Amino acid sequence: MDTFWRDGYLLVRGVLSRQEAGHYAGLITDLLPRDLRIPEHWEAYDGRFKPFRTPGNQTFDGPEFLPLYQNERLYRLTAELLGHHRLLVRDGSVAITMRNDTPHPGELSQDLHIDPAVPEDVDEFLFTSEEVELGGCYYFTDVRPGGGGIHVVPGGHHIVEEQARAVPRGRQLHDKWRNIAGLETVEVTGEAGDFVLTHHLMPHAASHNRRPEARIAQFFRYARDDQPWGNGDRPGDRPAGHHYNDQQTAVMTPLGRRLLGVDPW
Ligand SMILES: O=C(O)CCC(=O)C(=O)O
Ligand SMILES: [Fe+2]
Known part of the structure; x- marks a missing residue:
């Protein structure tokens, strides 16, 4: 707990067994078409492929992925960190980062950014505990140094808060925090x-994978049910009006039904 609040990030080890992780890595690898024709509606930058289920929808929440949304250990940890047990989980986007030897511009393959819970057209962060979201990703493959791990700035969430509090319209700094300059990053291996x-205020970015093995990851965000900026319909969320079908609800646990908004808390 202390390490997380000090550093703004934490590697939670062994949330899945190696065998489970391998299963999900396989599911995601199987999204790649056999003929390697990358669909128009996927993203593909610098060796990093983001599959989309349909144009505009990057949430992989079919029954085969739902156990990841309702993982009990991650839920207990995030609930304890947020000091609130009524949480909602979302995102579910995936990424496959393959080897990329491009020599420049450095190790990052994205601008250093945050993906805060506060919408872009809002001028001020609230900095309340209700506003805090926890994000992150499962690594389904081993991520060794230079292997495309996510880069973060130890303590960076404090730096963002300090800078944003120091000026009016702090949410608008650094091109709405889409391009943060001048901070040193470290790669999170795992x-x-x-x-x-x-x-959610941690500056981060994807990095080039210099190694032969792909990095395969899936992203999730945990928010309190009283999150002041609402809990849906933001970029990366499943489309508004999404309803779960019988195959999906069949594999949801009582906890999963609450985290996914099927049942009230
Ligand atoms: O893939 C990663 O390591 C980070 C990706 C990311 O931060 C993003 O796409 O917003
Ligand atoms: Fe991001």
């Missing part, structure tokens, strides 16, 4: 089955 947990 093993298949680990989860990289991040504070």
Whole structure:
């Protein structure tokens, strides 16, 4: 707990067994078409492929992925960190980062950014505990140094808060925090089955994978049910009006039904 609040991120080890992680890595690898024709509606930058289920929908929440949404250990940890047990989980986007030897511009393949819970057209962060979201990703493959791990700034969530509090319209700094300059990053390495947990004000970026093996990850966000900016319909969320079908509800646990908004807390 202390490490997370100090550093703004935490590697949670062994959330899944190696075997479970391998299963999900396989499911995601199987999204790649056999003929390697990358669909128009996927994203593909610098060796990092983001599958989309349909144009505009990057949430993989079919029955085969739902156990990841309702993982009990991650739920207990995030609830304890947020000091609130009524949480909602979302995102579920995936990424496959393959080897990419491009020599520049450095190790990052994205601008250093935050994905805060506060909408872009809002001028001020609230900095209340209700506002805090926890994000992060499962690593389904081993991520060794230079292997495309997510980069973070130790303590960076404090730096963001300090900078944003110092000026009016702090949410608008650094091109709405889409391009943060001047901070040193570290790569979060880990093993298949680990989860990289991040504070929503943590500056982060994807990195080039210099190694032969792909990095395969899936992203999730945990928010309190009283999150002041609402709990849906933001970029990365499943489309508004999404309803779960019988195959999905069949594999949901009582906890999963609450985390996914099927049952009230
Ligand atoms: O893939 C990663 O390591 C980070 C991706 C990310 O932060 C994003 O796409 O917003
Ligand atoms: Fe991001």
